[in-house]
Amino acid sequence: MKHLRERIMLPFSFCRYGKSTPSMFFIDLTRKIKWLTFARVPYGYDLKSFLKEKVYPYNKGLLIDGCNDGVALEFSDNGFEILKTGQEAILKLRYNHFKKKSLKELIRRGYRGKHFEEIPYSPEMKERLRKFRFECAHGSEPQLKYLFNDEFEPFNRLFVIKDDNDVWYGAFMLSDKEDYFAQTELILRRKHAPVGVMEALIYSIFNTLKAEGYEYWSLGAVPFTVYEDTLFSKEGMLNFVGRRLRFAYNYEGLFFFKNKFNPIWIDYYFCVRPKLTFTVLLKVLIKTNLHKLIINKLPHILSFGLIKR
Secondary structure, three states, X not given: OHHHHHOOOOOOOEEEEOOOOXXXXXXEOOOOEEEEEEEEEEOOOOHHHHHHHHHOOOOOEEEEEEEOHHHHHHHHOOOOEEEEEEEEEEEEOOOOOOOOHHHHHHHHHHOOOOEEEEEOOOHHHHHHHHHHHHHEOOOOOOOOOOOOOOOOOOOXXXXXXXOOOOOXXXXXXXXXXXXXEEEEEEEEEEOOOOOOHHHXXXXXXXXXXXXXXXXXXXXXXXXXXXXXXXXXXXXXXXXXXXXXXXXXXXXXXXXXXXXXXXXXXXXXXXXXXXXXXXXHHHHHHHHOOHHHHHHHHHHHHHHHOOOOO
16 A cells, blocks of 8 residues: 555654644653653644644654654654664455454354453543553553553543453554554453453444444554664664564564554654664653563563574
């Protein structure tokens, strides 16, 4: 889908919302560079206008992640270094992504004794989603920060699969990337949830969005899936090191889960002004809590000798 890759779309750390003015959230990486972690852009506000008015005039260095080819080239033309760091999985809602018999069987099993529901926003549901994270796989481990929105806000949509006792088994939180283009912010699966519940939940959300006239739904990104770059380039080194950390962050499992739906895979990039340095990269690792995941997993992995290529 060449046009989808080249389209100038919001980075997946940005989303649309119903207010009249944009909002942006920065964190310090170094004395000279900030990370624009999240941005909320009003519906109908042209992205290029937003960048020209709010981003390019910013008087410090910037890092913005989750940029597709189109917006990465726009940043490159305006003084940013761009580095390919992974891929984003996108479902085209007019396409049948559920053809495989094995996937149909998973969906059938996932629906056993379960039903699908969209949860309207409320402070109570925001708190319930926060608590649900601790009931999920990896809920007791350090949690990644700033790479995606993990707080239920009024402009998000929350979908769950649950049983008749109102026990949640899986949850997806979405926002709008563009008109009729939804993106996934958060995916949660209850620890020891029955087989197929997440596939059934995706199937239900897919059909809901399709009925509402949506064209695309992004299942989110998977980092470190770039293999064609030379090791001695910044891109190659970044992805090489990232793949060595899969014992702490299982990007491969995430890739295989999303790939079973036969998505459109598009590249995504770090965009940094003026350029990515080792110090900036180290600060990103610390700010995102990835270093805590590494420390948490390392003793167990070393004891079994499981670090491998």
